[in-house]
Amino acid sequence: MTSMLLIVYTDKMKEMSMLSLLCSCFYSQPHPNSLYQYGDLQVKGLNKRASGQSFEVILKDPGQSGDKAQPQPLRISPRKEVSLEELHKRLEAAEERRKSQEALVLKQLAEKREHVQEVLHKLHKENNNFSKKTEEKLIQKMEVNKENREAHLSALKQRLREKASLPIPSSLMSFHLSKVQLHFYTVTHPKQTK
Numbered sequence: 001m002t003s004m005l006l007i008v009y010t011d012k013m014k015e016m017s018m019l020s021l022l023c024s025c026f027y028s029q030p031h032p033n034s035l036y037q038y039g040d041l042q043v044k045g046l047n048k049r050a051s052g053q054s055f056e057v058i059l060k061d062p063g064q065s066g067d068k069a070q071p072q073p074l075r076i077s078p079r080k081e082v083s084l085e086e087l088h089k090r091l092e093a094a095e096e097r098r099k100s101q102e103a104l105v106l107k108q109l110a111e112k113r114e115h116v117q118e119v120l121h122k123l124h125k126e127n128n129n130f131s132k133k134t135e136e137k138l139i140q141k142m143e144v145n146k147e148n149r150e151a152h153l154s155a156l157k158q159r160l161r162e163k164a165s166l167p168i169p170s171s172l173m174s175f176h177l178s179k180v181q182l183h184f185y186t187v188t189h190p191k192q193t194k
Contacts, residue, residue: 040059041057041058041059041060042057042059042060043056043057044056044057044058
């Protein structure tokens with residue numbers, strides 16, 4: 001009952017606000033004791049305030065309205081008697097629904113598990129590929145370093161052979177021999193005092 005009154009009241013307020021807007025356009029000062037009637041709603045205009053116009057809205061009691069129609073109570077349909085066989089059918093249908101729901105949930109879980117396994121397999125495969133490629137690059141780099149080292153050592157050996165095959169000048173040879181002799185003499189003879 002109160003919800004119906006609330007609906008009627010909001011509808012009347014919507015109508016009244018439009019009417020008050022029109023009235024305020026034509027008459028800037030409302031009559032102090034003017035009373036407007038809209039069905040079961042009375043609107044009384046009050047003195048204008050600084051913030052705008054003010055109204056007093058009076059709702060009529062539903063018993064006072066000219067309408068004597070009483071709201072009809074809701075009719076409750078009588079319950080139909082349910083047989084034991086029908087109850088069993090309903091229980092079986094509910095059980096089937098529950099089983100189908102469980103099957104659906106299990107299927108979704110299996111799909112998720114399969115997806116996770118696929119992702120893990122793919123990740124493992126990519127890691128193995130990366131490891132293999134990295135190992136191949138490292139081996140290749142080590143081979144290149146080994147070849148470079150061998151080439152450098154062979155170049156050094158070649159230079160040493162070339163230097164060893166060059167004839168030693170006689171002046172350098174005589175200086176070298178005198179130094180060897182001097183060294184030999186000092187080793188073989190102890191120091192002599194003069």
